Amino acid sequence: MDVFKSFIRSNVCLANCTRLGVGGTVEYFAVPESESQLLALLESCRRKNVSARVIGSGANVLVSDKGVAGVVISLSQPAFCRIELNKSGEPLITAGAGVKLVQLITDAVAAGFGGIEGLIGIPGTIGGVLCDNAGTSNDNIGQWVESVRVANFDGTISNLSKNEITFGYRSSSLDTGVILSATFRLEFDDIKELSKRMQKFWIVRKSQQPFSQIPAVMAFNSTKTGTSASDLIEQVSLKGTQIGKAIISEHNPSFIVVEQNDNKNDNNDTRGVVDDVKRLIQLVQERILEKTDIELEPSLRIW
Helix, strand or coil, rough: HHHHHCCCCEEEEEEHHHCCCCCEEEEEEECCCCCHHHHHHHHHHHCCCCCCEEEEECCCCCCCCCCCCEEEEEEHHHHHHHHEECCCCCEEEEEEECCEHHHHHHHHHHHCEEEHHHHHCCCCHHHHHCCCCCCCCCHHHHHHHHEEEECCCCCEEEEHHHCCCCCCEEECCCHHHHHEEEEEEEEEEEEHHHEEEEHHHHHHHHCCCCCCCCCCECCCCCCCCCHHHHHHHHHHCCCEEEEEEECCCCCCCCCEEEEECCCCCCCCCCCCCHHHHHHHHHHHHHHHHHHHHHCCCEEEEEE
C-alpha cells in the first residue's frame, strides 16, 4: 500500500469513526481526495485480494475489538461531499456519497424540493443510507432515486438508473461496489410548508431517540410487516436489560446505549463493549423468536 501513502494510514483505531465509539483497529484506513485515487485503490485491492469496505458516519457499524483486516475507506473529503441542484428546471438534486442525509434534506427544502423531508433525523451519509435503503414505516430513500454512480472494484465506474437498482426493506443491490454519488428526483413544493413539515418530523424523531450525549445506535429494524421492534422488545420484557455496559434503552427499546462512567475524570474503558452489544442483540433475537415466533433483524453491520 506504499503507493497510496499520501492518503492511507495503517493500524488506525475505528472507535472514533462509529456512533458507539467502540471497536478495534483496521489494517489500513484510506481517505482518498479524488475519484481517481479511489479507483486506483479499489483496483489494487482487487488485484492483491485485499478486502475493502466503506465507512460513513458509523451510525450502523459495530467493529470487533479484535479489529478488521484489509482497507476501510472514508469518503469524507470535499470531492465526495458536494451537493448540486439541477439547472434544467427539474426538481433534481445530486449528492456525493459522503454528504450527510440531514444536509441533503435541508438543501432540498431550501430549494423548494419536497419528498424526503420525512427522513430528517435519520443518521448516516448518502452512501450508507442508500445501501441500507434507510427510511421510516411510510417512506424510504430508494423511492426518490433517479440514478447512482458506483465505483466498481475493477477500477471502473457504472452509472445506474433507478430501473437497474433493486431496493428492498432496509436493503439494496448497491453493496457490490462503492457509491460515489446519487441523483434524486423530488417534487416542487412551497418552501415555507416544507420547512414546517421538516421541523415537525425532526421534533418527533428526536423525541423518539435517546439523549444525544449518550452513545447510542438503533440496533433493530422493525419487521417487514411493519411490526415495531420496540413494541416487540417491550412485549418480551427486555426493555432496560443490561449486559456489561450495553443497555436496551428505556426511552426507545430499538436502541442500544453504552453506559458511561459517573466519574468524569476516569476514561471510559470500552474493552468488551462490542461483545456486550453482540450478546444483547442475540438475547433479544432469541427471546422474541421464542415468545412470538418472529425473527427480528439487527440493523447494525457487524465487522
